[in-house]
Amino acid sequence: MTVASDPPARSHAQRPSRLFKNMMAKIASIPMILTALVVFVGGTTWTVVHSFTGSRLLPKLNWVGVDQYERLWNTDRWIISIKNLGIYGVCSMIFTLVIGFTLAALLDRKIRFESAFRTIFLYPFALSFVVTGLAWQWILNPEFGIQSVVRGWGWETFTFNPLNDPDTVMFGLLIAGLWQGTGLIMCIMLAGLRGIDEDIWKACRVDGIGTVKTYVQVIIPMMRPVFITSLVLIASGIIKLYDLVVAQTNGGPGISSEVPAKYVINYMFQAQNLGQGFAASTMMLCSVIIILIPWAYLEFGGKKRG
Amino acid sequence: MANADIYTAALAADGPSGPKPKRRFSRANIFLYGTLIVVSLYYLLPLYVMLVTSVKGMPEIRLGNVFSPPVEVTFQPWVKAWAEACTGINCDGLSRGFWNSVQILIPSVILSIAIASVNGYALSNWKFKGSEVFFTILIIGAFIPYQTMLYPIVILLREIGLMGSIWGLVLVHSVFGMPILTLLFRNYFASIPEELFKAARVDGAGFWQIYFQIMLPMALPIFVVAIILQVTGIWNDFLFGVIYTKPATYPMTVQLNNIVNSVQGIKEYNVNMAATLLTGLVPLIIYFASGKLFVRGIAAGAVKG
Numbered sequence: 001m002t003v004a005s006d007p008p009a010r011s012h013a014q015r016p017s018r019l020f021k022n023m024m025a026k027i028a029s030i031p032m033i034l035t036a037l038v039v040f041v042g043g044t045t046w047t048v049v050h051s052f053t054g055s056r057l058l059p060k061l062n063w064v065g066v067d068q069y070e071r072l073w074n075t076d077r078w079i080i081s082i083k084n085l086g087i088y089g090v091c092s093m094i095f096t097l098v099i100g101f102t103l104a105a106l107l108d109r110k111i112r113f114e115s116a117f118r119t120i121f122l123y124p125f126a127l128s129f130v131v132t133g134l135a136w137q138w139i140l141n142p143e144f145g146i147q148s149v150v151r152g153w154g155w156e157t158f159t160f161n162p163l164n165d166p167d168t169v170m171f172g173l174l175i176a177g178l179w180q181g182t183g184l185i186m187c188i189m190l191a192g193l194r195g196i197d198e199d200i201w202k203a204c205r206v207d208g209i210g211t212v213k214t215y216v217q218v219i220i221p222m223m224r225p226v227f228i229t230s231l232v233l234i235a236s237g238i239i240k241l242y243d244l245v246v247a248q249t250n251g252g253p254g255i256s257s258e259v260p261a262k263y264v265i266n267y268m269f270q271a272q273n274l275g276q277g278f279a280a281s282t283m284m285l286c287s288v289i290i291i292l293i294p295w296a297y298l299e300f301g302g303k304k305r306g
Numbered sequence: 307m308a309n310a311d312i313y314t315a316a317l318a319a320d321g322p323s324g325p326k327p328k329r330r331f332s333r334a335n336i337f338l339y340g341t342l343i344v345v346s347l348y349y350l351l352p353l354y355v356m357l358v359t360s361v362k363g364m365p366e367i368r369l370g371n372v373f374s375p376p377v378e379v380t381f382q383p384w385v386k387a388w389a390e391a392c393t394g395i396n397c398d399g400l401s402r403g404f405w406n407s408v409q410i411l412i413p414s415v416i417l418s419i420a421i422a423s424v425n426g427y428a429l430s431n432w433k434f435k436g437s438e439v440f441f442t443i444l445i446i447g448a449f450i451p452y453q454t455m456l457y458p459i460v461i462l463l464r465e466i467g468l469m470g471s472i473w474g475l476v477l478v479h480s481v482f483g484m485p486i487l488t489l490l491f492r493n494y495f496a497s498i499p500e501e502l503f504k505a506a507r508v509d510g511a512g513f514w515q516i517y518f519q520i521m522l523p524m525a526l527p528i529f530v531v532a533i534i535l536q537v538t539g540i541w542n543d544f545l546f547g548v549i550y551t552k553p554a555t556y557p558m559t560v561q562l563n564n565i566v567n568s569v570q571g572i573k574e575y576n577v578n579m580a581a582t583l584l585t586g587l588v589p590l591i592i593y594f595a596s597g598k599l600f601v602r603g604i605a606a607g608a609v610k611g
Contacts, residue, residue, distance in 0.1 A: 031484075032425045039458070039459065040455070043454070044450055044455060117342050126589040138579060
């Protein structure tokens, strides 16, 4: 047993390496090993393999090549799901980062009641997406919600009914999603801002650089790792987007707010078309890999070179 | 934290030339607080709306708007949401979902934390050949979309006869909670001075003895963080609940969604909002009671990878 290849942690490799000495640790790690190998590696491989079969009600190994993928990309519902996820994803990333950073910067200006504000911004994160979706479904309700309130003020033609309008429904979801998720990013950004050396600020002040300019030109570039962590977090959350849609719109009106995660689950557990579900989930896996590889390269590849 | 306060104190000093009288109502300050208060209102709005809606009668809701404060406060919707609201043919309210969730929550939290803490302990103090490989797979697994593993898990649960039962869901929560919790515990145990471990080894203590008598008592704070993380996470879960349980054992979130989004009958918005608040109450109480520990928990969750 050697773990010499592992520099950061303390290595107990020097201790006499008789197999039974570590037996207990190995036995204790069985749940972890099973999870890693059977569920994560095994399950993922199983799904990817079965995405090339014509499984319907039950999984079968009748190979159909890439038929499922062809069908998938010819299905309107999938195309809409992907577009929706794209719109939601891009807007969510931009707004979450901007709002999260702005709030963190405001809270970092040595203000009174900082912890009260932070508590308020973060509490939605404790709530589930189902609760979030249902609360915003009610606020955006056209008969009683924001639209009716503004009309009640005398603006009779005011229209704000995102949840029943196929063109804007994703923005209705976005409002709820941002409400739930920005607090987390704010917290991470705030931690990042607190980690910045005070001398940087002094230097900028001596040079006569304004506060906003300091943030944009000095602080943000310095917080690159924090931004990358935030981006990865937001991105992995976006791909999982499911509960919120189910609770707030259930994919409606029509199929205009469908998302890939919902497509997968509908095809696997309701439409009894497992092959489609497997193909769609494999596509989701691919998108995660596409996001993760550049990130892993930036995070870990860079260090090795340095 | 104290350091951070010093930093911010330095930041707030207005210019380089030492202290000068602060103007409380400078334009910048008004802008700062104004923005924060407006944004706070946006964040508080849904909570307020849920609360006022849940204590209004239906006639009042039909007449007014979502923001108007209640004229007549009634707790009938809360009672109805708890004990009478219908899902399908069952009309025993959210209470069933609540108790299901409690039954799912307690074993899931205990099991997932027990497994993960032992993992973290083994990974930081008892490395064996391949342990880092499994750990890496575990962490990568945290990023794999659940959708790719949903069906294989259905098959596994069917094989061991736990599909549809609460224990099956407990197992699923333990599996998917493992990556982040293991990371949390591994990092924590790695920060405990090695001498302690070595001394115990010299004294002849074994794997479990060191775990229970030295590591466990020292790791209590991180256990609290893990409990907060797991309680909110498992309570808020919807996806696993809807797939791995059957209607009789649906957790609260799934039942809530079924009550509110049911197509039959007249929509009783006040009951719906009371039910929504009831479901959100557990994580909210944990959040407000735990304060900084909650932030620590999510920060730990955030720096995964």
